[in-house]
Amino acid sequence: MIAILGGGLAGLSAAHHLRERPHVVLESEDAPGGLCRTREAEGFRFDYTGHLLHLRDPRAIALVDELLPDAFRVIERRAWVRTRGVTVPFPFQANLHGLPPEVVEDCLVGFMESLEAPRPDGEDVSFETWVRATLGSGIGKAFLFPYATKLFRRAPSRMTADWVSWSVPRPTPREIVRGALGIRNEGMGYNATFRYPVRGGIGILPAALAAAGGTIRCGARVVEVDLGAREVGLAGGERIRYDQLVVTVPLPAFLGMVRGGGDLAAEAVSLDWSVVACLNLGVERPGVGGGAHWIYFPDPDVPFYRVGFPTAFSDSVAPPGTSSLYVEIGLARGETPDLEALEAAALAGLRREGILEESDRILVRDLVLLDPGYVVFDRARQRAMARVLPALEAAGVYAIGRYGAWTYSYMERALLDGIEVAERLRAAS
Numbered sequence: 001m002i003a004i005l006g007g008g009l010a011g012l013s014a015a016h017h018l019r020e021r022p023h024v025v026l027e028s029e030d031a032p033g034g035l036c037r038t039r040e041a042e043g044f045r046f047d048y049t050g051h052l053l054h055l056r057d058p059r060a061i062a063l064v065d066e067l068l069p070d071a072f073r074v075i076e077r078r079a080w081v082r083t084r085g086v087t088v089p090f091p092f093q094a095n096l097h098g099l100p101p102e103v104v105e106d107c108l109v110g111f112m113e114s115l116e117a118p119r120p121d122g123e124d125v126s127f128e129t130w131v132r133a134t135l136g137s138g139i140g141k142a143f144l145f146p147y148a149t150k151l152f153r154r155a156p157s158r159m160t161a162d163w164v165s166w167s168v169p170r171p172t173p174r175e176i177v178r179g180a181l182g183i184r185n186e187g188m189g190y191n192a193t194f195r196y197p198v199r200g201g202i203g204i205l206p207a208a209l210a211a212a213g214g215t216i217r218c219g220a221r222v223v224e225v226d227l228g229a230r231e232v233g234l235a236g237g238e239r240i241r242y243d244q245l246v247v248t249v250p251l252p253a254f255l256g257m258v259r260g261g262g263d264l265a266a267e268a269v270s271l272d273w274s275v276v277a278c279l280n281l282g283v284e285r286p287g288v289g290g291g292a293h294w295i296y297f298p299d300p301d302v303p304f305y306r307v308g309f310p311t312a313f314s315d316s317v318a319p320p321g322t323s324s325l326y327v328e329i330g331l332a333r334g335e336t337p338d339l340e341a342l343e344a345a346a347l348a349g350l351r352r353e354g355i356l357e358e359s360d361r362i363l364v365r366d367l368v369l370l371d372p373g374y375v376v377f378d379r380a381r382q383r384a385m386a387r388v389l390p391a392l393e394a395a396g397v398y399a400i401g402r403y404g405a406w407t408y409s410y411m412e413r414a415l416l417d418g419i420e421v422a423e424r425l426r427a428a429s
């Protein structure tokens with residue numbers, strides 16, 4: 001029997017691809033889907049902030065097309081960066097035109113200097129060093145350093161760079177010059193286009209996976225895993241025997257539940273993360289956001305790091321004549337903010353930035369904490385992961401998904417993790 005802990009996209013994909021073998025998904029919530037669920041309130045549909053599907057791998061494309069033929073449309077990104085009162089297209093590094101001249105100068109000179117600098121390699125390269133050597137200090141100071149600090153709640157010098165390869169595009173010299181002169185660079189970066197459901201929120205994807213096969217038990221909260229006895233303990237006392245275990249629940253929490261793993265549990269203290277406070281708003285006015293899909297806010301005095309507009313992806317996610325927004329605020333792990341004050345600061349920030357008008361009537365407010373939100377990459381994580389994942393596999397435990405594998409990944413990877421773990425489990429038995 002294969003026990004799969006967690007029924008988010010990774011766990012559901014694993015179950016779907018193992019459906020011919022005895023298995024069970026144990027999910028603590030009352031519905032599967034994890035971070036890819038969609039919440040409904042007063043006719044608005046909110047994902048857990050933006051959940052836009054980026055598909056490149058033929059296996060993931062085939063899976064989504066088979067589960068939900070024609071349910072998604074491909075959309076070209078309309079994303080902006082707003083800083084120092086100026087709005088420029090995203091990615092920032094390729095669209096500097098319009099920023100104060102001294103900022104553009106710093107960014108261009110820093111980029112040129114980076115062309116001469118040796119490319120850093122090795123595991124212990126900090127994010128700060130990587131940015132300075134790859135994009136230049138000007139771009140770091142103007143955008144990436146303050147943005148990453150708000151998102152991860154960690155100084156760039158205290159993070160490693162082993163998460164950046166796919167997520168931070170490096171322009172060519174020609175692209176950076178074009179961008180500084182105001183010639184638009186289209187289509188850069190992993191999210192230049194994305195898929196979003198024609199009808200409904202991203203929750204249709206896990207719902208289709210769950211319906212396509214797989215044994216799922218909701219309301220089954222795992223509280224203990226005995227690696228020696230190969231038993232999972234649920235809240236309420238039930239115990240379930242397994243032969244192989246797939247873990248998609250957050251790794252630090254999983255390590256805290258493990259019995260019989262020697263000192264593995266102690267590695268949990270090496271793993272750090274940030275929390276995302278997501279404020280969803282339904283507003284009685286069409287067109288809030290001016291057509292943008294989302295806007296990044298690197299400036300430290302703005303309380304949020306990004307604001308997105310679901311009604312710009314799809315008109316099926318809100319009642320006619322309204323708009324919806326998600327506001328993302330980074331919190332440090334363990335921080336216990338005054339949620340009312342957080343919400344009030346976010347609303348004031350939206351008005352200051354001209355996104356909301358004083359007269360706007362807010363129909364729905366819904367604040368959710370995503371904890372964990374983002375894994376923080378540092379040397380302590382590198383050392384712990386080099387030990388933990390092999391030790392777990394030796395004990396018949398396969399840790400996958402964004403939080404099981406404790407990494408920075410996205411929905412396509414979660415689907416692929418499920419496909420790949422099914423192949424490995426078949427090969428191992």
Ligand SMILES: Cc1cc2nc3c(=O)[nH]c(=O)nc-3n(C[C@H](O)[C@H](O)[C@H](O)COP(=O)(O)OP(=O)(O)OC[C@H]3O[C@@H](n4cnc5c(N)ncnc54)[C@H](O)[C@@H]3O)c2cc1C
Nearest residue numbers: 006008009010028034035051052222249401402409410411
């Ligand atoms: C703010 C934010 C924005 C994002 N935007 C995008 C995007 O635009 N595009 C994209 O591709 N990806 C995006 N992602 C990433 C995407 O959400 C994840 O890659 C994907 O959903 C991870 O799926 P998962 O199954 O690995 O984890 P999860 O969805 O977290 O699933 C884990 C499951 O385990 C369950 N669980 C936890 N503890 C227990 C327990 N003790 N017992 C039983 N069950 C338990 C949880 O309830 C959950 O259902 C975003 C992530 C965040 C945080």
